[in-house]
Amino acid sequence: MANQMADFFRAYPADEARAGIADHIQSFWxxxxxAELQALVRAGGQGLDPLVREAFGGAALGESPILRETGGPEEVGPMGSDAG
Structure with missing residues (x-):
């Protein structure tokens, strides 16, 4: 599954691709x-796409630099909506 994400994000610049993979893993896994992926990476990451290894290479997953499609109340104002 992680390698499929790498295939998807390969069209992005490398920094955004790594951030997108890390963000998806943090958000949805x-x-x-x-933990299983981290153990695999620490064991050498055999079979993992290099983008996955770089995105999850033992470092803590932090805030993604990829902008979200929606904004919170602080961005759209009181009683505002981010609905299209």
């Missing part, structure tokens, strides 16, 4: 899935 269970703690167990992330």
């Amino acid at each position: 269970t703690r167990g899935m992330r």
